[in-house]
Amino acid sequence: MARRNVLITGCSSGIGLALAVKMAKDEQKRFKVYATMRNLAKKEPLEEAVGRRLGRTLEIKQLDVCDEQSIKTCVNSIPDRRIDVLVSNAGMGLIGPIECQTIDEMKTVMDTNFFGLVRLLKEILPDMKKRKSGHIVIISSVMGIQGILFNDVYAASKFAVEGFCESLAIQALKFKLQLSLIEPGPVVTEFERKVFEDGMKMDLSAADEETAEMFTNIYLKNYKQIFQSLGQSAEDVAEHTVKIILAENPPFRHQTNTLYTPMTTLKYADPNGDLPIDIFYKMVFHHDKIFSASLNFIKLLRWRSRKSFDLGKPSQ
Ligand SMILES: NC(=O)C1=CN([C@@H]2O[C@H](COP(=O)(O)OP(=O)(O)OC[C@H]3O[C@@H](n4cnc5c(N)ncnc54)[C@H](OP(=O)(O)O)[C@@H]3O)[C@@H](O)[C@H]2O)C=CC1
Ligand SMILES: CC1=C(/C=C/C(C)=C/C=C/C(C)=C/C=O)C(C)(C)CCC1
Numbered sequence: 001m002a003r004r005n006v007l008i009t010g011c012s013s014g015i016g017l018a019l020a021v022k023m024a025k026d027e028q029k030r031f032k033v034y035a036t037m038r039n040l041a042k043k044e045p046l047e048e049a050v051g052r053r054l055g056r057t058l059e060i061k062q063l064d065v066c067d068e069q070s071i072k073t074c075v076n077s078i079p080d081r082r083i084d085v086l087v088s089n090a091g092m093g094l095i096g097p098i099e100c101q102t103i104d105e106m107k108t109v110m111d112t113n114f115f116g117l118v119r120l121l122k123e124i125l126p127d128m129k130k131r132k133s134g135h136i137v138i139i140s141s142v143m144g145i146q147g148i149l150f151n152d153v154y155a156a157s158k159f160a161v162e163g164f165c166e167s168l169a170i171q172a173l174k175f176k177l178q179l180s181l182i183e184p185g186p187v188v189t190e191f192e193r194k195v196f197e198d199g200m201k202m203d204l205s206a207a208d209e210e211t212a213e214m215f216t217n218i219y220l221k222n223y224k225q226i227f228q229s230l231g232q233s234a235e236d237v238a239e240h241t242v243k244i245i246l247a248e249n250p251p252f253r254h255q256t257n258t259l260y261t262p263m264t265t266l267k268y269a270d271p272n273g274d275l276p277i278d279i280f281y282k283m284v285f286h287h288d289k290i291f292s293a294s295l296n297f298i299k300l301l302r303w304r305s306r307k308s309f310d311l312g313k314p315s316q
Contacts, residue, residue: 003032006245007075007083009065009120010090011035012042014189015139018234019087019241021049024058030246034083036063036074038090065090065116071123082131085245086124088117089139093195095150097207097215106153113157118164129175136172137245138165139237140181142260145253146267146276149284150219169252180250182241185260188231196223218284225292229299230259259298 006023010016020035035046035058043060050058063074065088075081091113094105117138128134143151144158162181169179186192199220204212240256255261266276283291 003030004084005034005078005082006031006085006087007034007036007078007124008087008089009036009063009116010038011046011060012037012039013045014191015184015187015234015237015241016087016089017046017049018238019089020046020058022235022238022242023245024050024053026057029057031057031085033058034061034074034078035059036061038062038064038066038070065119066111068119068123071119075123081127083124083127084133085135085137086120087137087139087241087245088120090116091139091191093151093191094154095195095199095219096202097150097204097211098152099206099211100202100204101153109153110157110160113154114160114164117161121168128177132176135178135180135245135250136165137180137182137241139241140165140183142183142185142255142257142264144181144183146264149280150215166252178250179252180244181253182237182244183253183255183264184232184237184240185255185257186227186231187234187237188227189234192227192231196220199223218288222292222295225295225299229295229302230257232257 008016008020008023011020016035016037020033023031024033024035035050037043037046037060040060040062046060047054054060061074061077062070064070075083092109094101094109098106121136124134125136128136138161140161141158143155144162147155147159165179165181172179199215202215204215207215237256240254244250244254255264263276263279266279267273269275
Protein backbone atom coordinates (compact mmCIF):
# COMPACT_ATOMS: atom_id res chain seq x y z
CA MET A 1 0.00 0.00 0.00
CA ALA A 2 1.34 3.48 -0.93
CA ARG A 3 2.33 5.78 1.90
CA ARG A 4 -0.55 8.11 2.79
CA ASN A 5 -0.05 11.85 3.23
CA VAL A 6 -1.69 12.97 6.48
CA LEU A 7 -2.21 16.64 7.39
CA ILE A 8 -3.01 17.32 11.05
CA THR A 9 -3.89 20.73 12.50
CA GLY A 10 -3.07 21.90 16.04
CA CYS A 11 0.04 19.78 16.69
CA SER A 12 1.72 22.03 19.28
CA SER A 13 0.17 20.02 22.15
CA GLY A 14 -2.44 17.47 23.21
CA ILE A 15 -4.26 15.16 20.81
CA GLY A 16 -2.71 16.67 17.65
CA LEU A 17 0.82 16.22 18.98
CA ALA A 18 0.17 12.66 20.21
CA LEU A 19 -1.43 11.66 16.91
CA ALA A 20 1.35 13.18 14.79
CA VAL A 21 3.99 11.30 16.82
CA LYS A 22 2.10 8.00 16.75
CA MET A 23 1.61 8.14 12.98
CA ALA A 24 5.18 9.26 12.28
CA LYS A 25 6.49 6.35 14.37
CA ASP A 26 4.33 3.77 12.60
CA GLU A 27 6.46 0.59 12.33
CA GLN A 28 5.22 -0.09 8.81
CA LYS A 29 5.90 3.53 7.74
CA ARG A 30 2.42 3.83 6.25
CA PHE A 31 2.16 7.59 6.70
CA LYS A 32 3.90 10.82 5.76
CA VAL A 33 2.73 13.29 8.40
CA TYR A 34 2.41 17.03 7.81
CA ALA A 35 2.09 18.19 11.41
CA THR A 36 0.90 21.78 11.46
CA MET A 37 0.60 24.45 14.12
CA ARG A 38 -0.26 28.15 14.08
CA ASN A 39 2.82 29.17 16.05
CA LEU A 40 6.07 27.49 15.04
CA ALA A 41 7.76 28.79 18.20
CA LYS A 42 5.89 25.94 19.91
CA LYS A 43 7.40 23.15 17.78
CA GLU A 44 10.01 21.91 20.29
CA PRO A 45 7.86 19.31 22.17
CA LEU A 46 6.86 17.75 18.82
CA GLU A 47 10.44 17.79 17.51
CA GLU A 48 11.65 16.16 20.68
CA ALA A 49 8.93 13.49 20.72
CA VAL A 50 9.38 12.55 17.08
CA GLY A 51 13.19 12.42 17.26
CA ARG A 52 15.00 10.99 14.23
CA ARG A 53 11.78 10.67 12.23
CA LEU A 54 11.76 14.46 11.79
CA GLY A 55 12.18 15.24 8.08
CA ARG A 56 11.57 11.58 7.21
CA THR A 57 8.07 10.50 8.16
CA LEU A 58 7.11 13.89 9.63
CA GLU A 59 7.45 17.52 8.58
CA ILE A 60 6.34 20.50 10.62
CA LYS A 61 4.47 23.32 8.86
CA GLN A 62 2.77 26.56 9.84
CA LEU A 63 -1.05 26.62 9.58
CA ASP A 64 -3.56 28.83 11.36
CA VAL A 65 -7.12 27.58 10.79
CA CYS A 66 -8.38 31.16 11.18
CA ASP A 67 -6.19 32.39 8.30
CA GLU A 68 -7.15 31.32 4.76
CA GLN A 69 -3.81 32.37 3.30
CA SER A 70 -1.83 30.26 5.76
CA ILE A 71 -3.94 27.20 4.83
CA LYS A 72 -3.34 27.83 1.12
CA THR A 73 0.40 28.31 1.56
CA CYS A 74 0.67 25.13 3.62
CA VAL A 75 -1.35 22.98 1.18
CA ASN A 76 0.60 24.39 -1.82
CA SER A 77 3.87 23.34 -0.15
CA ILE A 78 2.82 19.66 -0.12
CA PRO A 79 3.92 17.67 -3.21
CA ASP A 80 1.03 17.67 -5.76
CA ARG A 81 -1.09 19.19 -2.93
CA ARG A 82 -1.90 15.56 -2.18
CA ILE A 83 -3.55 15.07 1.20
CA ASP A 84 -4.96 11.57 1.64
CA VAL A 85 -6.03 12.02 5.25
CA LEU A 86 -6.98 15.37 6.77
CA VAL A 87 -7.23 15.47 10.56
CA SER A 88 -9.05 18.61 11.67
CA ASN A 89 -7.98 18.78 15.31
CA ALA A 90 -7.23 22.44 16.15
CA GLY A 91 -9.74 23.76 18.64
CA MET A 92 -10.36 25.69 21.82
CA GLY A 93 -12.77 25.64 24.76
CA LEU A 94 -14.83 28.24 26.59
CA ILE A 95 -16.72 27.77 29.86
CA GLY A 96 -18.79 29.98 32.13
CA PRO A 97 -22.09 31.88 32.20
CA ILE A 98 -22.82 33.55 28.83
CA GLU A 99 -23.58 36.83 30.67
CA CYS A 100 -19.86 37.00 31.49
CA GLN A 101 -18.54 36.24 28.00
CA THR A 102 -18.18 38.80 25.22
CA ILE A 103 -19.57 38.20 21.75
CA ASP A 104 -16.00 38.51 20.45
CA GLU A 105 -14.83 35.67 22.72
CA MET A 106 -17.72 33.54 21.47
CA LYS A 107 -16.94 34.41 17.84
CA THR A 108 -13.32 33.30 18.31
CA VAL A 109 -14.53 29.88 19.46
CA MET A 110 -16.88 29.54 16.47
CA ASP A 111 -14.21 30.86 14.12
CA THR A 112 -11.65 28.32 15.33
CA ASN A 113 -13.76 25.22 15.97
CA PHE A 114 -16.30 25.54 13.17
CA PHE A 115 -15.08 27.96 10.47
CA GLY A 116 -11.56 26.53 10.92
CA LEU A 117 -12.88 23.21 9.58
CA VAL A 118 -14.84 24.95 6.82
CA ARG A 119 -11.75 26.88 5.67
CA LEU A 120 -9.67 23.69 5.58
CA LEU A 121 -12.27 21.86 3.52
CA LYS A 122 -12.74 24.73 1.06
CA GLU A 123 -9.05 24.35 0.25
CA ILE A 124 -8.67 20.55 0.44
CA LEU A 125 -12.03 19.05 -0.54
CA PRO A 126 -11.92 19.98 -4.29
CA ASP A 127 -8.62 18.05 -4.71
CA MET A 128 -10.03 15.03 -2.88
CA LYS A 129 -13.18 15.12 -5.06
CA LYS A 130 -11.05 15.25 -8.24
CA ARG A 131 -9.01 12.25 -7.08
CA LYS A 132 -12.11 10.48 -5.77
CA SER A 133 -10.16 9.50 -2.68
CA GLY A 134 -9.53 10.89 0.77
CA HIS A 135 -10.49 10.55 4.41
CA ILE A 136 -11.57 13.57 6.44
CA VAL A 137 -11.22 12.95 10.17
CA ILE A 138 -12.57 15.54 12.58
CA ILE A 139 -11.80 15.70 16.28
CA SER A 140 -15.26 16.66 17.47
CA SER A 141 -16.37 15.90 21.06
CA VAL A 142 -19.16 14.24 23.02
CA MET A 143 -20.29 17.86 23.20
CA GLY A 144 -20.96 17.63 19.46
CA ILE A 145 -24.01 15.54 20.32
CA GLN A 146 -24.86 16.58 23.89
CA GLY A 147 -24.59 19.88 25.72
CA ILE A 148 -22.99 20.21 29.15
CA LEU A 149 -23.71 22.85 31.80
CA PHE A 150 -21.67 26.09 31.27
CA ASN A 151 -20.28 24.91 27.90
CA ASP A 152 -23.03 26.59 25.83
CA VAL A 153 -20.90 28.18 23.11
CA TYR A 154 -18.28 25.42 22.93
CA ALA A 155 -21.04 22.79 22.55
CA ALA A 156 -22.70 24.99 19.90
CA SER A 157 -19.42 25.09 17.95
CA LYS A 158 -19.12 21.28 18.03
CA PHE A 159 -22.84 20.83 17.17
CA ALA A 160 -22.14 23.08 14.16
CA VAL A 161 -19.24 20.83 13.18
CA GLU A 162 -21.42 17.73 13.45
CA GLY A 163 -24.35 19.21 11.47
CA PHE A 164 -21.96 20.40 8.77
CA CYS A 165 -20.29 16.99 8.53
CA GLU A 166 -23.55 15.04 8.56
CA SER A 167 -24.69 17.08 5.55
CA LEU A 168 -21.36 16.84 3.74
CA ALA A 169 -21.04 13.09 4.33
CA ILE A 170 -23.88 12.40 1.90
CA GLN A 171 -22.15 14.30 -0.90
CA ALA A 172 -18.79 12.80 0.06
CA LEU A 173 -20.16 9.31 -0.50
CA LYS A 174 -20.82 10.18 -4.15
CA PHE A 175 -17.11 11.03 -4.53
CA LYS A 176 -16.00 7.91 -2.60
CA LEU A 177 -14.65 10.09 0.21
CA GLN A 178 -14.82 9.10 3.85
CA LEU A 179 -15.71 11.31 6.79
CA SER A 180 -15.26 10.36 10.44
CA LEU A 181 -16.11 12.31 13.57
CA ILE A 182 -14.03 11.35 16.61
CA GLU A 183 -15.94 12.15 19.80
CA PRO A 184 -13.76 12.13 22.91
CA GLY A 185 -15.11 12.78 26.39
CA PRO A 186 -12.82 14.68 28.79
CA VAL A 187 -9.13 14.45 27.79
CA VAL A 188 -6.29 15.66 30.01
CA THR A 189 -4.47 18.19 27.81
CA GLU A 190 -3.60 21.88 27.65
CA PHE A 191 -7.26 22.43 26.71
CA GLU A 192 -8.38 21.25 30.13
CA ARG A 193 -5.74 23.38 31.90
CA LYS A 194 -6.45 26.54 29.87
CA VAL A 195 -10.22 26.26 30.20
CA PHE A 196 -9.98 25.78 33.98
CA GLU A 197 -7.52 28.67 34.42
CA ASP A 198 -9.72 31.02 32.37
CA GLY A 199 -12.76 29.88 34.36
CA MET A 200 -11.00 30.62 37.65
CA LYS A 201 -10.00 34.11 36.45
CA MET A 202 -13.42 34.93 35.00
CA ASP A 203 -15.10 38.17 36.05
CA LEU A 204 -18.48 36.91 37.26
CA SER A 205 -19.89 40.34 38.18
CA ALA A 206 -22.29 40.36 35.20
CA ALA A 207 -23.98 37.17 36.45
CA ASP A 208 -26.57 36.99 39.24
CA GLU A 209 -25.44 35.52 42.54
CA GLU A 210 -27.09 32.13 42.02
CA THR A 211 -25.48 31.60 38.59
CA ALA A 212 -22.04 32.75 39.77
CA GLU A 213 -22.29 30.45 42.76
CA MET A 214 -23.36 27.52 40.54
CA PHE A 215 -20.41 28.05 38.23
CA THR A 216 -17.88 28.38 41.05
CA ASN A 217 -19.17 25.91 43.59
CA ILE A 218 -20.56 23.23 41.31
CA TYR A 219 -18.83 23.44 37.94
CA LEU A 220 -15.32 24.60 38.80
CA LYS A 221 -15.30 22.71 42.11
CA ASN A 222 -15.95 19.39 40.38
CA TYR A 223 -14.01 20.07 37.19
CA LYS A 224 -10.65 18.54 38.20
CA GLN A 225 -12.34 15.49 39.68
CA ILE A 226 -14.28 14.86 36.45
CA PHE A 227 -11.09 14.96 34.40
CA GLN A 228 -9.18 12.82 36.91
CA SER A 229 -11.83 10.12 37.07
CA LEU A 230 -13.25 10.05 33.54
CA GLY A 231 -10.39 11.68 31.61
CA GLN A 232 -8.44 9.94 28.88
CA SER A 233 -4.90 10.70 27.79
CA ALA A 234 -4.14 12.34 24.44
CA GLU A 235 -2.26 9.14 23.49
CA ASP A 236 -5.39 7.10 24.12
CA VAL A 237 -7.44 9.32 21.81
CA ALA A 238 -4.62 9.17 19.22
CA GLU A 239 -4.74 5.36 19.33
CA HIS A 240 -8.50 5.37 18.66
CA THR A 241 -8.02 7.86 15.82
CA VAL A 242 -5.34 5.75 14.10
CA LYS A 243 -7.63 2.70 14.28
CA ILE A 244 -10.37 4.70 12.54
CA ILE A 245 -7.91 5.95 9.89
CA LEU A 246 -6.77 2.38 9.20
CA ALA A 247 -10.26 0.84 9.20
CA GLU A 248 -11.46 -0.57 5.90
CA ASN A 249 -14.93 0.89 6.47
CA PRO A 250 -14.41 3.74 8.93
CA PRO A 251 -17.54 4.69 10.89
CA PHE A 252 -19.06 8.17 10.61
CA ARG A 253 -19.03 8.61 14.41
CA HIS A 254 -16.68 7.13 16.98
CA GLN A 255 -16.76 7.81 20.73
CA THR A 256 -13.42 7.16 22.40
CA ASN A 257 -14.48 6.97 26.05
CA THR A 258 -16.58 3.99 27.19
CA LEU A 259 -16.96 5.56 30.65
CA TYR A 260 -18.81 8.44 29.02
CA THR A 261 -21.06 6.56 26.57
CA PRO A 262 -23.88 5.91 29.12
CA MET A 263 -24.49 9.69 29.09
CA THR A 264 -24.63 10.07 25.32
CA THR A 265 -26.81 6.95 25.01
CA LEU A 266 -29.52 8.86 26.92
CA LYS A 267 -29.75 11.27 24.02
CA TYR A 268 -30.52 8.54 21.51
CA ALA A 269 -32.91 6.83 23.97
CA ASP A 270 -35.46 9.67 24.17
CA PRO A 271 -36.79 11.39 21.04
CA ASN A 272 -38.28 14.15 23.24
CA GLY A 273 -34.80 15.08 24.40
CA ASP A 274 -35.82 15.44 28.06
CA LEU A 275 -34.04 12.40 29.46
CA PRO A 276 -30.39 13.59 29.30
CA ILE A 277 -31.38 17.06 30.55
CA ASP A 278 -33.30 15.60 33.53
CA ILE A 279 -30.48 13.19 34.39
CA PHE A 280 -27.79 15.92 34.20
CA TYR A 281 -30.00 18.17 36.33
CA LYS A 282 -30.59 15.52 39.00
CA MET A 283 -26.95 14.46 38.96
CA VAL A 284 -25.75 18.02 39.52
CA PHE A 285 -28.43 19.46 41.81
CA HIS A 286 -29.99 16.51 43.69
CA HIS A 287 -27.52 13.67 43.79
CA ASP A 288 -24.24 15.55 43.81
CA LYS A 289 -22.84 13.49 46.70
CA ILE A 290 -23.65 10.15 45.02
CA PHE A 291 -22.26 11.56 41.77
CA SER A 292 -19.05 12.64 43.45
CA ALA A 293 -18.72 9.30 45.28
CA SER A 294 -19.20 7.44 41.97
CA LEU A 295 -16.45 9.52 40.37
CA ASN A 296 -14.11 8.73 43.26
CA PHE A 297 -14.96 5.05 42.94
CA ILE A 298 -14.20 5.08 39.19
CA LYS A 299 -10.93 6.88 39.90
CA LEU A 300 -9.97 4.22 42.46
CA LEU A 301 -10.87 1.35 40.11
CA ARG A 302 -8.85 2.87 37.28
CA TRP A 303 -5.88 3.49 39.60
CA ARG A 304 -5.99 -0.10 40.82
CA SER A 305 -6.25 -1.59 37.34
CA ARG A 306 -3.35 0.60 36.15
CA LYS A 307 -1.31 -0.48 39.19
CA SER A 308 -1.88 -4.19 38.61
CA PHE A 309 -1.08 -3.66 34.92
CA ASP A 310 2.21 -1.98 35.91
CA LEU A 311 3.02 -4.82 38.33
CA GLY A 312 2.41 -7.33 35.56
CA LYS A 313 4.96 -5.65 33.29
CA PRO A 314 8.47 -7.13 33.12
CA SER A 315 11.00 -4.91 34.93
CA GLN A 316 13.08 -2.65 32.69
N1 LIG B 1 -9.35 18.07 26.01
C1 LIG B 1 -10.60 17.66 25.96
O1 LIG B 1 -11.22 17.40 27.00
C2 LIG B 1 -11.27 17.46 24.66
C3 LIG B 1 -10.83 18.05 23.49
N2 LIG B 1 -11.51 17.87 22.32
C4 LIG B 1 -11.07 18.50 21.07
O2 LIG B 1 -9.78 18.02 20.76
C5 LIG B 1 -9.11 18.95 19.93
C6 LIG B 1 -7.68 19.12 20.43
O3 LIG B 1 -7.70 19.64 21.72
P1 LIG B 1 -6.68 19.19 22.87
O4 LIG B 1 -5.58 18.41 22.30
O5 LIG B 1 -7.48 18.64 23.98
O6 LIG B 1 -6.18 20.63 23.36
P2 LIG B 1 -4.80 21.44 23.23
O7 LIG B 1 -5.10 22.78 23.78
O8 LIG B 1 -3.70 20.66 23.82
O9 LIG B 1 -4.59 21.53 21.67
C7 LIG B 1 -5.31 22.38 20.84
C8 LIG B 1 -4.48 22.68 19.62
O10 LIG B 1 -5.23 23.52 18.74
C9 LIG B 1 -4.39 24.59 18.36
N3 LIG B 1 -5.11 25.76 17.87
C10 LIG B 1 -5.95 26.59 18.52
N4 LIG B 1 -6.35 27.56 17.70
C11 LIG B 1 -5.76 27.34 16.49
C12 LIG B 1 -5.77 27.99 15.23
N5 LIG B 1 -6.46 29.12 15.03
N6 LIG B 1 -5.05 27.46 14.20
C13 LIG B 1 -4.32 26.34 14.38
N7 LIG B 1 -4.23 25.71 15.56
C14 LIG B 1 -4.96 26.19 16.59
C15 LIG B 1 -3.57 24.88 19.59
O11 LIG B 1 -2.46 25.70 19.26
P3 LIG B 1 -1.79 26.76 20.29
O12 LIG B 1 -0.84 25.96 21.13
O13 LIG B 1 -1.10 27.73 19.38
O14 LIG B 1 -2.92 27.36 21.08
C16 LIG B 1 -3.20 23.46 19.96
O15 LIG B 1 -2.16 22.99 19.15
C17 LIG B 1 -9.96 20.22 19.96
O16 LIG B 1 -10.70 20.32 18.77
C18 LIG B 1 -10.89 20.01 21.15
O17 LIG B 1 -12.10 20.68 20.99
C19 LIG B 1 -12.62 17.08 22.25
C20 LIG B 1 -13.09 16.47 23.37
C21 LIG B 1 -12.47 16.63 24.65
C1 LIG C 1 -17.32 19.61 35.64
C2 LIG C 1 -18.76 19.27 35.81
C3 LIG C 1 -19.48 18.48 34.94
C4 LIG C 1 -18.93 17.86 33.71
C5 LIG C 1 -18.04 18.32 32.89
C6 LIG C 1 -17.58 17.61 31.73
C7 LIG C 1 -18.04 16.23 31.49
C8 LIG C 1 -16.76 18.21 30.88
C9 LIG C 1 -16.33 17.67 29.62
C10 LIG C 1 -15.57 18.36 28.81
C11 LIG C 1 -15.25 17.97 27.45
C12 LIG C 1 -15.70 16.71 26.90
C13 LIG C 1 -14.55 18.88 26.73
C14 LIG C 1 -14.18 18.80 25.38
O1 LIG C 1 -14.84 18.57 24.42
C15 LIG C 1 -20.92 18.16 35.18
C16 LIG C 1 -21.20 16.70 34.94
C17 LIG C 1 -21.79 18.99 34.26
C18 LIG C 1 -21.32 18.43 36.62
C19 LIG C 1 -20.84 19.72 37.12
C20 LIG C 1 -19.36 19.81 37.07
